[in-house]
Amino acid sequence: MESFILILFLSMGFNLTVHGEVNKQEIGGFNQNIYNGRSDVAKTIDQSCQKCKCSLLTADCSSRKIESLPLDLPQNITTLNLYDNYITALPDFLLGRYYKNLQTLDMRENKLSTTGQYTFQGLGKLLNLHITWKRGSIMHPLLLKPLKEIQIIDVNGEGGNFKGNEIERDAWLNAFEGLQNSTIEKITYKQVIFPFILKEKHFTYFKNCQLKELHLPHN
Numbered sequence: 001m002e003s004f005i006l007i008l009f010l011s012m013g014f015n016l017t018v019h020g021e022v023n024k025q026e027i028g029g030f031n032q033n034i035y036n037g038r039s040d041v042a043k044t045i046d047q048s049c050q051k052c053k054c055s056l057l058t059a060d061c062s063s064r065k066i067e068s069l070p071l072d073l074p075q076n077i078t079t080l081n082l083y084d085n086y087i088t089a090l091p092d093f094l095l096g097r098y099y100k101n102l103q104t105l106d107m108r109e110n111k112l113s114t115t116g117q118y119t120f121q122g123l124g125k126l127l128n129l130h131i132t133w134k135r136g137s138i139m140h141p142l143l144l145k146p147l148k149e150i151q152i153i154d155v156n157g158e159g160g161n162f163k164g165n166e167i168e169r170d171a172w173l174n175a176f177e178g179l180q181n182s183t184i185e186k187i188t189y190k191q192v193i194f195p196f197i198l199k200e201k202h203f204t205y206f207k208n209c210q211l212k213e214l215h216l217p218h219n
Ligand SMILES: *[C@@H]1O[C@H](CO)[C@@H](O)[C@H](O)[C@H]1NC(C)=O
Pocket: 074, 075, 076
């Protein structure tokens, strides 16, 4: 599979590396950043950050059994960590309406099953997206289109042998469509699904992009 991808890209004139492993250090660094947030600042700036640990620019809402997007976080946060919660749905426009300055969003380990076309609408400054692929979930193919500045997308799947239909299986690959002409640099789809079927059309979406790395570990 890897050599197939490389050959395809070379023949299309791309300068892209495909690796088989993820750089865990990066994710670790990201979390560390969050825990360095000063919660004492938050108390004077925003009284309403009830469930999370907030600072002026950061909200750490990880592992708090949260079931929906908290709407009482400081409006100018650039980092929102929702890692390990029970969020099942993100209504269209909600994120962008409340937190339009987000640069880093961690939605890993949630129960998100379906997204609309405008789930990320308004997040024009987002640089890093970390999200979990849930088995049987349906992602809108243009889900990623509003992310005008996106650089890094990390998708963690549940893995395993897939028995659902083709639309569910290919949902995250089809979401490449929304990245046409985007600023994306690095994509990691980890343990997403088996079999993992990359088609030529999935690559054509990156024709005008500067994509440098595509990591597909544990698939
Ligand atoms: C958020 O940012 C805007 C524009 O930069 C600024 O006017 C506003 O005061 C900020 N709000 C808070 C709560 O910091």
